[in-house]
Amino acid sequence: MYKSILLLFILSCFACADATQQVKTVVTPTVQAENTTIILPPSNTIDSVKLGINFTPKGNYNTIKQTIAADRSYFATQLQQNKQKAIDSAAAYLHDKLLNEIVPHWYGTVWDFNGHTNKPNDGEIACGYFVSTTLKHLGFRLNRYKMAQQAGLNEALTLQAKNDLKIYRNISQEQLKKKLNDVYTDGIYFVGLSNHVGYVLIKHSELYFLHASYCDDKVVIEKATTSPCFQSDIYVFAEIFTNENLIQKWIQQVVIPVQQ
Numbered sequence: 001m002y003k004s005i006l007l008l009f010i011l012s013c014f015a016c017a018d019a020t021q022q023v024k025t026v027v028t029p030t031v032q033a034e035n036t037t038i039i040l041p042p043s044n045t046i047d048s049v050k051l052g053i054n055f056t057p058k059g060n061y062n063t064i065k066q067t068i069a070a071d072r073s074y075f076a077t078q079l080q081q082n083k084q085k086a087i088d089s090a091a092a093y094l095h096d097k098l099l100n101e102i103v104p105h106w107y108g109t110v111w112d113f114n115g116h117t118n119k120p121n122d123g124e125i126a127c128g129y130f131v132s133t134t135l136k137h138l139g140f141r142l143n144r145y146k147m148a149q150q151a152g153l154n155e156a157l158t159l160q161a162k163n164d165l166k167i168y169r170n171i172s173q174e175q176l177k178k179k180l181n182d183v184y185t186d187g188i189y190f191v192g193l194s195n196h197v198g199y200v201l202i203k204h205s206e207l208y209f210l211h212a213s214y215c216d217d218k219v220v221i222e223k224a225t226t227s228p229c230f231q232s233d234i235y236v237f238a239e240i241f242t243n244e245n246l247i248q249k250w251i252q253q254v255v256i257p258v259q260q
Contacts, residue, residue, distance in 0.1 A: 054100040095241040130212035146258040152192020156238035157259040166237040173225040193232035
């Protein structure tokens, strides 16, 4: 009981830290897409081709959301025929859509502690809202406002049962990388830190942090081990696309209650 109370106390900090706490300068290239200037992650830091993911926003964002909503009916039909196959296929589909189609439109969106824009690169976004909004746009039925306003632990609990979370305290970056690679496969996971939240991408044993950064004042992807925003006394991880219960809720459009 004492450990649970202590954990809740540690994670009861704001979901995003104040921008004045840490600042670093990153020079980034830009690209024109749909008459909007999108700021991409620094090309000298991560090679998107080598990593095998897309950094460039493509297509119309609303069309992407509509396509995902329409494609869900296919998985709903498949679920009745072969449940495991439907869940596995939907998981791979959603992973690709989030990483390569939804998130690229958000790179460069301005960070603000109170930001809650619903449109990428139009207004400002806080770290919790970046996660909840992109999940909602992916088609998960959740309240993006309520989720974003929770501490990192409650956001994790919204996505996965407590017994299935992975929680690490007072751990070095190298130790954390090793432990995550021992328990997780390559993929995208939610992470709650002592004063921040975001996604962690595990790819070829490396950790990448996708988040609305209070260090760079914008949405970025960067190596987690060298990100000042990734430093924390505690890390709470929840599975998303390897979470069969969550994927089935997406397929069946089950409302996901926000843990408070």
